[in-house]
Amino acid sequence: MSIGILTSGGDCPGLNAVIRAAVLKGTAVHGLDFVGIKNGWKGIVEGDLMELGRPQVVGISKQGGTILGTSRTNPFEGGGPERVAEVMKESGMEAIIAIGGEGTLAAAKRLTDAGIKIVGVPKTVDNDLSATDYTFGFDTAVQIATDSMDRLRTTGESHQRCMVAEVMGRHVGWIALHSGMAAGAHAILIPERKTSIEEICDWVQSAHDRGRAPLVAVAEGFKLDTMDDAHSERGLDAFGRPRLGGIGDMLAPEIEARTGIETRSTTLGHIQRGGTPSAYDRVLATRYGMAAVDSVLEEHWGRMVALRGTQIVHVPFEDALGRLKTVPQSRYDEAAILFG
Numbered sequence: 001m002s003i004g005i006l007t008s009g010g011d012c013p014g015l016n017a018v019i020r021a022a023v024l025k026g027t028a029v030h031g032l033d034f035v036g037i038k039n040g041w042k043g044i045v046e047g048d049l050m051e052l053g054r055p056q057v058v059g060i061s062k063q064g065g066t067i068l069g070t071s072r073t074n075p076f077e078g079g080g081p082e083r084v085a086e087v088m089k090e091s092g093m094e095a096i097i098a099i100g101g102e103g104t105l106a107a108a109k110r111l112t113d114a115g116i117k118i119v120g121v122p123k124t125v126d127n128d129l130s131a132t133d134y135t136f137g138f139d140t141a142v143q144i145a146t147d148s149m150d151r152l153r154t155t156g157e158s159h160q161r162c163m164v165a166e167v168m169g170r171h172v173g174w175i176a177l178h179s180g181m182a183a184g185a186h187a188i189l190i191p192e193r194k195t196s197i198e199e200i201c202d203w204v205q206s207a208h209d210r211g212r213a214p215l216v217a218v219a220e221g222f223k224l225d226t227m228d229d230a231h232s233e234r235g236l237d238a239f240g241r242p243r244l245g246g247i248g249d250m251l252a253p254e255i256e257a258r259t260g261i262e263t264r265s266t267t268l269g270h271i272q273r274g275g276t277p278s279a280y281d282r283v284l285a286t287r288y289g290m291a292a293v294d295s296v297l298e299e300h301w302g303r304m305v306a307l308r309g310t311q312i313v314h315v316p317f318e319d320a321l322g323r324l325k326t327v328p329q330s331r332y333d334e335a336a337i338l339f340g
């Protein structure tokens with residue numbers, strides 16, 4: 001049996017560990033063959049494939065990015081299920097392991113409904129998929145953000161400045177919450193909780209009054225109570241979603257003007273998605289990759305692997321797509337005890 005593997009949507013650390021584990025278990029234990037589909041759904045509609053066996057996956061679990069490449073291509077704009085079935089038939093591919101986030105899994109669901117044999121592996125640094133406790137990539141992103149905030153603190157303390165650190169998190173504030181808590185931020189601003197500029201300045205002022213250099217962690221999707229939409233000044237992405245980034249730069253002068261405290265902003269951006277995955281992400285990704293092969297053999301079409309506690313389970317795509325895993329109010333309230 002020959003299985004295609006693709007990575008689609010924004011990349012994140014751990015994708016290569018999934019690919020390696022699937023190929024190693026599939027070939028060694030079950031005698032399966034694999035085909036690499038290049039650049040996400042784009043590769044399957046364009047028939048852009050690559051060899052994918054043991055030699056191609058040697059030593060890649062510690063490499064960031066994806067050896068297959070990725071894109072935010074929608075397969076329904078390039079031919080849909082008929083074209084996907086045609087390329088699969090031509091190349092002898094019987095099933096696909098699709099590794100991706102919400103957009104990828106939504107496309108995978110539509111293709112599965114049309115009869116294409118697909119199993120999914122969830123991926124997103126934002127950790128916003130509700131059907132799984134954690135996605136790989138998140139732990140690495142949190143560590144990068146925490147390290148960066150630790151660095152911002154030493155320069156902030158030297159100059160008695162307020163430092164604003166903007167992290168990823170389009171709809172949910174998990175990266176901001178965890179990295180902000182780990183770095184001891186004096187305010188954590190997340191998309192789930194609109195906040196007034198006055199409240200933010202109160203936290204900044206109070207930290208400053210205690211002789212601290214205030215640190216504000218803000219998710220890119222955060223909105224002030226006066227804003228209807230998240231800050232976006234960079235147009236739309238390939239899925240037609242606003243490209244976010246820049247809320248930190250917007251807040252910093254406001255904080256400075258209202259408190260008189262010199263304030264600087266840093267947007268971490270794609271640094272959070274690059275480089276070596278953490279040990280936790282490598283292990284999770286490896287377990288997902290092996291479980292995805294089992295999913296194919298058990299013909300769990302239309303289902304994705306997921307983490308529940310410490311167990312890997314298989315859940316329908318729609319469970320991951322119905323709603324986002326947002327930061328619960330209780331987790332925000334817990335963190336807010338230490339603000340200011």
Ligand code: F6P
Nearest residue numbers: 010124125126168169170237244
């Ligand atoms: O969805 C994950 C994510 O990292 C978001 O946090 C961010 O808004 C987006 O991807 C950035 O996407 P791109 O790499 O296309 O700029």
